[in-house]
Amino acid sequence: MTDQPLVSGPDPEIDEQALGALQDKGPMAPPRSQWRDVWDQFKRHKGAIFGGGFLIFITLFVLIGPYIWTLDAQKLDIRAKDMRPVWTLLWDGSANAAWAHPFGTDQLGRDLLATMIKGGRASMAVGWAAMILALLIGTFVGVVAGYFRRADFWLMRFTDLVLSLPILPLLLVAVTLFRQPLRANFGPETGMFILIVGVVGITSWMQTARIVRGDILALKEREFILAARSIGTKNSKIIRRHLLPNVISPITVSATLGLATAIITESALSFLGVGFPSDFPTWGKLLADAVLRMEQFPERVLLPGVAISLTVLSVNYLGDGLRDALDPRIRGR
Amino acid sequence: MKLKTLMLGAAASFAFAPMAMADGHEGERGRDGEVKILYWQAPSILNPFLSGGTKDIEASSLVLEPLARYDETGEMVPFLAVEVPTVANGGVSEDLTTITWKIKEGLTWSDGTPVTSADVKFTAEYCMHPEGGCAQGAFFDGVENVEAVDDQTVKVTFDQPKPNPYGPFVGGQSPIIQAAQFADCLGAKAPECTEANYNPIGTGPFKVADFKPNDVIQYEANENYREEGKPAFAQVTLKGGGDANSAGRAVLETGEFDYAWNLQLAPDVIAKMEAAGYGKAITGFGPLLERIEMNLTNPSPDLPPETRATVAEPHPILSDVKVRKALSMAIDRDLLTEVGYGQAGAPTCNLVPSPAIYASDNTDCLVQDIEGAKALLEDAGWTDSDGDGVRDKDGMKLSLLYQTSNNAVRQDFQALIKDWWSQIGVETELRNIDGSVFFGGDPGSPDTFQKFYADVEMYANTFNGTDPQQYLAAYRCGNEPKPSSQWQGENINRFCDPAYDAMIDELGRTGDLEERSALAKKMNDMLTKDTYTIVPLVNRARVSAHANSLGGVVLNVWDSELWNVGDWYRIE
Numbered sequence: 018m019t020d021q022p023l024v025s026g027p028d029p030e031i032d033e034q035a036l037g038a039l040q041d042k043g044p045m046a047p048p049r050s051q052w053r054d055v056w057d058q059f060k061r062h063k064g065a066i067f068g069g070g071f072l073i074f075i076t077l078f079v080l081i082g083p084y085i086w087t088l089d090a091q092k093l094d095i096r097a098k099d100m101r102p103v104w105t106l107l108w109d110g111s112a113n114a115a116w117a118h119p120f121g122t123d124q125l126g127r128d129l130l131a132t133m134i135k136g137g138r139a140s141m142a143v144g145w146a147a148m149i150l151a152l153l154i155g156t157f158v159g160v161v162a163g164y165f166r167r168a169d170f171w172l173m174r175f176t177d178l179v180l181s182l183p184i185l186p187l188l189l190v191a192v193t194l195f196r197q198p199l200r201a202n203f204g205p206e207t208g209m210f211i212l213i214v215g216v217v218g219i220t221s222w223m224q225t226a227r228i229v230r231g232d233i234l235a236l237k238e239r240e241f242i243l244a245a246r247s248i249g250t251k252n253s254k255i256i257r258r259h260l261l262p263n264v265i266s267p268i269t270v271s272a273t274l275g276l277a278t279a280i281i282t283e284s285a286l287s288f289l290g291v292g293f294p295s296d297f298p299t300w301g302k303l304l305a306d307a308v309l310r311m312e313q314f315p316e317r318v319l320l321p322g323v324a325i326s327l328t329v330l331s332v333n334y335l336g337d338g339l340r341d342a343l344d345p346r347i348r349g350r
Numbered sequence: 351m352k353l354k355t356l357m358l359g360a361a362a363s364f365a366f367a368p369m370a371m372a373d374g375h376e377g378e379r380g381r382d383g384e385v386k387i388l389y390w391q392a393p394s395i396l397n398p399f400l401s402g403g404t405k406d407i408e409a410s411s412l413v414l415e416p417l418a419r420y421d422e423t424g425e426m427v428p429f430l431a432v433e434v435p436t437v438a439n440g441g442v443s444e445d446l447t448t449i450t451w452k453i454k455e456g457l458t459w460s461d462g463t464p465v466t467s468a469d470v471k472f473t474a475e476y477c478m479h480p481e482g483g484c485a486q487g488a489f490f491d492g493v494e495n496v497e498a499v500d501d502q503t504v505k506v507t508f509d510q511p512k513p514n515p516y517g518p519f520v521g522g523q524s525p526i527i528q529a530a531q532f533a534d535c536l537g538a539k540a541p542e543c544t545e546a547n548y549n550p551i552g553t554g555p556f557k558v559a560d561f562k563p564n565d566v567i568q569y570e571a572n573e574n575y576r577e578e579g580k581p582a583f584a585q586v587t588l589k590g591g592g593d594a595n596s597a598g599r600a601v602l603e604t605g606e607f608d609y610a611w612n613l614q615l616a617p618d619v620i621a622k623m624e625a626a627g628y629g630k631a632i633t634g635f636g637p638l639l640e641r642i643e644m645n646l647t648n649p650s651p652d653l654p655p656e657t658r659a660t661v662a663e664p665h666p667i668l669s670d671v672k673v674r675k676a677l678s679m680a681i682d683r684d685l686l687t688e689v690g691y692g693q694a695g696a697p698t699c700n701l702v703p704s705p706a707i708y709a710s711d712n713t714d715c716l717v718q719d720i721e722g723a724k725a726l727l728e729d730a731g732w733t734d735s736d737g738d739g740v741r742d743k744d745g746m747k748l749s750l751l752y753q754t755s756n757n758a759v760r761q762d763f764q765a766l767i768k769d770w771w772s773q774i775g776v777e778t779e780l781r782n783i784d785g786s787v788f789f790g791g792d793p794g795s796p797d798t799f800q801k802f803y804a805d806v807e808m809y810a811n812t813f814n815g816t817d818p819q820q821y822l823a824a825y826r827c828g829n830e831p832k833p834s835s836q837w838q839g840e841n842i843n844r845f846c847d848p849a850y851d852a853m854i855d856e857l858g859r860t861g862d863l864e865e866r867s868a869l870a871k872k873m874n875d876m877l878t879k880d881t882y883t884i885v886p887l888v889n890r891a892r893v894s895a896h897a898n899s900l901g902g903v904v905l906n907v908w909d910s911e912l913w914n915v916g917d918w919y920r921i922e
Contacts, residue, residue: 021423095685099618124616125689126766177545193796195650205779294780296768309619309758329363 058342067340068331075328079141082134088105090135091296095237102129102316123307133320136298140325143213144300147279150218150273153223156270159229160256164237173230180223185285191216192291207286209293217279225271232264246315266340273336277329283323298324364512365508378449380571380584382920384453385900387912388607390597392564396524399477399484399541407523408611409588411910412569413460413552417451417470418516422634424514424705424816430454430465430526430553434516434692442876446861447509451519459528460557460572467498472529474506474518481537489517489524490818513861514817514883516786518525518659521815522910526553555581555916565590569817575916581920582902595619595910601763601895602629611911614761617692622892629898633694633891636907637704637821639814640845642767642885644668644677649751649803659802660832661844669803672730673748674882677806678725680770682718687888689766690759694891702818702874702891707863710877715886742774749777753797755785760808763887793837800831810890816908819866822873823854825883843883850876 055349059065100122105112114121120129192212199208236242237260245255284301286292293299300321307317341347393409395401408785417431426434432452435441442449457465477484484490494509496518499673506518508721516869518524528551535543535891553576556569569586589607596612613620613631620631648663657663683697688809700716707726732741734747741748752768754760761782768778781804783797788809796803813821823829825838827848831839850873857869877884886911894911896903902918 091765093765095689095766124618125762127765197796205781268834270678291784295782296780297766307760309615310622313618313622 018113022160032073037179057336058147059311060337060343064334068338069213069333071254071327072330072335075331076136076141079134079137080324084136085132086134088131089130090131090298092127092131094122096126097122098124098126099314100126101314107138117238120320121314123317124310129158129317129320132298132303132310133324135299136300136303136321139210139293139323140283141212141295143217144276144280144328146210147213147217147282148220148261148272148275151201151222151275152268152280153222154218155222155225155271156229156261157266158222158226160233160264162226162259163230163233164252164260167186169230176223179220184220184282187220188216188282188286189291192286196291205294206297213283214279217282221275221278221282225275228267228271229264232267232320233260236260236263251278262343265343269336269339273329276332280325280329311319358914373443376581377850378580379575379579379581380575382582382584383584384585384921385585385609385918386607387588387609388592388597388600389588389590389611390594393567393588394563394577396550396558396561396567396831397527398525399482399486399527400547404612405590408910408912409567409590410550411522411525411554411556412556412586412588412915413550413554414527415554416521416525417453417519417912418840419913420835420906421519421913422904422906422908422909422913425874426520435632435703442515442825445601446508446513446515446903448507449515450499450503450505453504455502457576458549458574459553460574461528461530461551462574463530465526465553465775466501467504468501469526469529470504471496471498472517472532473526474533476527476536476540477524479537482672484540486523489520490622491517494833497850511859511861513858514865516817516820517654522913523814523907528552538882539877543559552708553795556586559585563818577916582917586915587775597804598895601897602626604628605897608900609903610895611897613893613895614757614759615893616690616762617688617694620694620895621692621794623895623917627893627898629900631694631893632905633893634905634907635696635704635889635891636812637702637818638810638890638892638907639698639701639703639886640690640808640810640888640890641701642677642806642844642887643802644674644883644885645805645807645843646883647802649805651803654832661846662778665805666840667748669749671881672731673727673732673897674885676723676726676774677776678715678773678882678885679719679723680774680776680798680903681715681767681885682770683716683887686763686766689762691888691890694892694893695888698886698889699878700874700889701877702821702870703886706818707867708818708870708874710874710878712875714879718770727774727776732775737750739772739775740777747777748775749779750805751779751781752806752808753781753783753788754808755788756782756798757785763808778812781838791838798835798837800839800842802844803829807842808887814908818870818874822857822870822877825877826851826854832869847881847883 048180097118099113100118101112101114102121103114103116103119106114108239118130120133122128158172158176193314195212199212201230203211242255242259245259280301283292283299284305287299287302287305303321307314311318389405389409391404391405394405394827395414396410398407398410398414401407415429418426418428418434421427428434430453432454433439435449435451437444451470453465459465474490476482476495477486478490491509492510493506493514495507496509497505499505500648508515514706519526524532530545531551531588532574534545535546547562548563555572557572557573558567559570560568569588571581571584575581580838594613594615598615600607601610602623603626624631645659645668646665647659647661648665649659653663687695687697697716699712700710720803727741732743736742752764754764764780767781771778787795787797789798791798799807799809800807807904825845826841827846829839830841830844853869854875860866860869890906892905899921900918901921902914904914905911
């Protein structure tokens with residue numbers, strides 16, 4: 018640019034600027050939608066990008082996996098038992114491993130990749146469904162308790178009551194009471210899925226409810242709510258347009274924790290023998306079953322363990338990134 | 351014949367006794383310090399009359415001793431008695447209605463007072479008290495009277511001839527307690543005597559120093575123990591809790607403990623632990639049998655609770671013996687044993703796999719026959735008419751609910767058996783239940799093995815001592831768990847056959863050992879290969895582990911595992 022000749026004559030821009038402060042300047046940048054801002058902010062959070070990516074990957078892994086890796090997860094092949102994953106061949110040429118079973122097999126010859134896929138389906142489904150159920154209940158109770166003063170006392174005492182219930186014994190009682198009718202109506206696997214999702218959801222909404230209530234209590238005294246109310250906005254509209262978007266960040270955080278809790282509670286139930294039938298794989302159960310042979314076959318513990326940890330971690334990061342992106346005060350900083 | 355065997359056994363044990371003494375190690379009492387024992391089920395009481403739990407009975411067997419007990423070969427050896435009474439030595443009357451025991455001279459309790467026949471008499475009174483819920487009441491079945499003839503002699507009279515009079519005061523489950531200590535604990539007051547129940551005074555090699563229920567027991571050597579120079583250990587610490595896996599590790603892999611009880615772990619798991627070199631696993635075969643029980647009654651949840659799983663409702667599928675036989679034929683017992691127990695198991699087709707004189711020669715089931723099983727099901731009218739891989743008949747699917755307790759080995763068995771059954775067109779739903787619920791016997795729980803709200807179930811069971819009479823008598827008509835008996839009863843399958851009942855009665859009257867053996871074998875065959883009511887899978891060994899530095903351990907499957915703890919010593 019330096020060798021370009023200077024433009025002669027008066028510069029129109031300088032001219033206009035010279036007209037002074039009265040001139041209303043046009044927007045510096047083209048208008049942007051709110052969601053584009055959110056996305057830009059979200060992109061800057063490396064963890065969130067990783068988390069979202071992994072979550073998409075693992076979801077595709079369990080959803081599409083069975084169509085690509087078509088071995089039956091429950092098929093026993095006792096001749097091919099105790100195979101190691103293929104990567105052990107890297108340092109141990111004599112290891113019992115083959116590409117027919119890339120992750121190896123368990124003590125009864127079930128293919129570990131297939132069980133991981135099938136187990137992931139169950140674990141993810143339980144985790145998501147229970148988390149969503151808990152969020153819905155928790156947010157509803159929290160908003161109602163925080164917004165309507167009359168309901169506050171009773172709802173919060175009820176929350177305390179549920180919070181003080183020991184969850185595992187409650188689960189055992191629920192399983193004893195409802196297993197039979199659910200099994201008769203939906204079959205052993207779907208019935209147990211409904212039961213576990215229901216019970217985990219019903220016993221883990223309390224933290225969300227408390228957090229949401231606290232935030233709502235603070236928010237509803239703010240000026241913008243007063244303004245909304247002064248122009249005659251209905252309660253339901255205030256909650257939907259003004260309160261809920263502002264409590265989205267604590268909700269996402271408790272959602273991430275809820276997903277982890279649900280996956281882990283499911284595995285605890287399976288471990289106690291009140292969960293899914295023993296030949297129905299879930300990540301938690303694969304992990305529990307493999308502990309006995311942890312030293313000889315560390316991959317059987319590591320694979321489901323890492324899958325659970327990474328899923329939970331990625332949801333956590335995703336939640337973190339979403340919170341930053343959705344909060345207009347943090348956005349842009 | 352039987353009496354002769356017993357005599358020989360007694361003689362043999364006397365002959366071997368000096369040899370056992372000579373086994374390496376002699377010296378003063380308490381020279382070897384402390385021995386640490388690990389039971390992964392924690393003892394909660396030290397009175398075997400108030401607990402049916404093996405853990406409690408074995409923990410108390412360090413302190414309390416019977417008049418005679420079984421050694422590792424299943425022979426009876428005198429402990430507090432001078433000798434085992436038989437008809438030949440006059441201890442048992444000719445008509446088999448009385449047995450007279452003589453107690454050793456100069457025996458004392460750990461508090462220094464003498465052991466007399468009054469203590470033995472009191473023990474019987476304690477357990478037979480009508481208001482007391484004595485857990486070992488079966489040992490005193492048919493006892494009419496226990497009488498102290500003199501200070502050292504006690505005579506037990508039965509209400510009818512008893513071919514096997516060695517119930518009361520024999521074996522770890524029926525030891526002698528001190529009359530002075532338990533005098534105020536009769537009947538309904540028995541459970542209230544906490545001090546006595548937690549700290550019984552005994553004649554054994556050790557006495558209780560400190561007992562924390564459900565946690566840990568400290569014993570110290572009994573200074574009044576009858577054998578000079580024993581026990582070699584001054585203290586025993588018996589720690590309870592954990593699981594079989596961690597118990598195995600503590601002895602075999604890290605060497606923190608000297609002895610671990612009952613390691614029901616897969617063979618490759620134990621072998622891996624042993625490789626660490628701190629100790630070794632020991633096995634002993636008794637009559638412990640892993641089996642599948644067929645439910646002969648209908649457990650359908652549609653039935654009202656009064657008739658569900660009771661004899662009023664026969665099972666719609668399993669009432670047909672052909673189906674039961676086909677299910678048994680489809681099982682490969684060799685493979686099950688290899689996967690689940692290795693050296694600690696043997697495939698079997700018998701309900702009474704040992705002792706040898708009672709074991710039937712029935713081996714039909716050992717060969718897996720999938721095709722034969724399919725043919726049998728076809729023959730019984732079960733065909734796959736809709737082509738979904740599951741057989742059906744009259745609109746009913748051949749689908750079974752198969753339950754067992756939580757245990758890695760059992761879940762492997764379930765998976766394998768489900769696979770075989772699916773090959774013959776039987777659909778199986780698996781269910782596993784926490785052991786404390788499954789075996790808990792709570793009549794309010796739907797998940798106990800007695801209630802049997804499933805079509806088939808798998809567990810292990812055994813009998814005490816060497817005589818299977820009581821064990822076989824369990825399958826009597828009317829002895830099944832049912833609502834009117836609070837779901838208590840030993841006839842789990844709800845088996846009922848008058849011909850079988852007649853044989854039970856005959857066995858109760860037969861004294862001749864050969865006749866008894868023939869009869870018992872016939873009864874065993876009736877329950878297994880004739881009707882497939884019980885489908886035996888694996889005869890399991892008792893597996894325990896001890897440190898390499900612990901000597902004198904003799905695994906005993908017929909009595910308490912700690913039966914000879916007084917002979918244990920430290921190998922330097």
